[in-house]
Amino acid sequence: MTRPALILHGGAGARRSQDYTAERADMAEVVRAMQARLEAGEAALDVAVEAVCLLEDSGLYVAGRGASPNLDGDYELDASLMDGATGRAGGIAALQGFRNPVRAARAVMDHTPHVLLVGEGARRFCEDQGLEPVPGGNDWFTRAGQGEDNHPPGTLAHGTVGCCVLDTQGRLAAATSTAGVFGKLPGRVGDTPLPASGTWADGHAAVSSTGQGEYFIRTAAAAQVAWRVASGQTVAEAGQAVIDAIGAMGGDGGLIALDREGRHADPYNSQGMKRAWLTPEGEIGVAVFND
Numbered sequence: 001m002t003r004p005a006l007i008l009h010g011g012a013g014a015r016r017s018q019d020y021t022a023e024r025a026d027m028a029e030v031v032r033a034m035q036a037r038l039e040a041g042e043a044a045l046d047v048a049v050e051a052v053c054l055l056e057d058s059g060l061y062v063a064g065r066g067a068s069p070n071l072d073g074d075y076e077l078d079a080s081l082m083d084g085a086t087g088r089a090g091g092i093a094a095l096q097g098f099r100n101p102v103r104a105a106r107a108v109m110d111h112t113p114h115v116l117l118v119g120e121g122a123r124r125f126c127e128d129q130g131l132e133p134v135p136g137g138n139d140w141f142t143r144a145g146q147g148e149d150n151h152p153p154g155t156l157a158h159g160t161v162g163c164c165v166l167d168t169q170g171r172l173a174a175a176t177s178t179a180g181v182f183g184k185l186p187g188r189v190g191d192t193p194l195p196a197s198g199t200w201a202d203g204h205a206a207v208s209s210t211g212q213g214e215y216f217i218r219t220a221a222a223a224q225v226a227w228r229v230a231s232g233q234t235v236a237e238a239g240q241a242v243i244d245a246i247g248a249m250g251g252d253g254g255l256i257a258l259d260r261e262g263r264h265a266d267p268y269n270s271q272g273m274k275r276a277w278l279t280p281e282g283e284i285g286v287a288v289f290n291d
Helices: 021-039 044-058 101-111 119-129 213-218 221-230 235-248
Strands: 005-014 077-083 089-095 116-118 160-166 172-178 199-201 205-211 253-259 272-278 284-287
Touching (some): 005 021, 005 253, 021 272, 044 101, 044 160, 044 172, 077 101, 089 101, 101 172, 116 119, 160 253, 172 199, 172 205, 205 213, 205 221, 221 253
Parallel strands (some): 089 116
Antiparallel strands (some): 005 272, 077 089, 077 172, 199 205, 205 253
């Protein structure tokens, strides 16, 4: 049996002027809860989804309950996930009215022949699947991340959560969720719901991106990390090379990645990135900045 591992993130928009005591505690709690699931033999994909649901529901990050509205005052949510053992993937974009977009992405993967549903069609699909609507209308949203890079005056701001998991059977999986950016154009879709850009998992690595999504799309960031690992780079080398390429294009953000040995990487070029991890040795770590 493989010793399980995981890494999660709460977005790369962190600023040193902010207090992240609540986020640190929450991420550590999520890691401990997922550690128990992994030790009980749960599959990597199931654990990735449940971890992201907890992050969505916390209201502490710019995803799920922590969403910020677009220019029209609407809340459009995106998510995707990928199962490294099978290559199956699912995504949802510009979804309004439902609590956990990552569960919607899972439903797309499990109950349709498609990979991605968007907008009104996505909403009707979620209704048909009986997924939980947002309770209490727009008052439910917390608009997390105010004062971070996901709020103006940034022109391409960001805010995302994600999780990469290695289970006891050696399977890798990843899931990512976002509410996009404050004041985004209605209908704007970033990298998060797109396998290869925002999320990737195969037999070599699992990856979840966070940052200015347009740059992650242009570099196929998440898949590129895994392909670099497959070609012989370490997960740390691969992740850093991709973030360096994004930075050279003028973009910022970060990513988390996990290889099939349970080694993780968390490079970023923004001020900070909220993240926490579980090593194969059972050690739990939490960080926001590099010091």
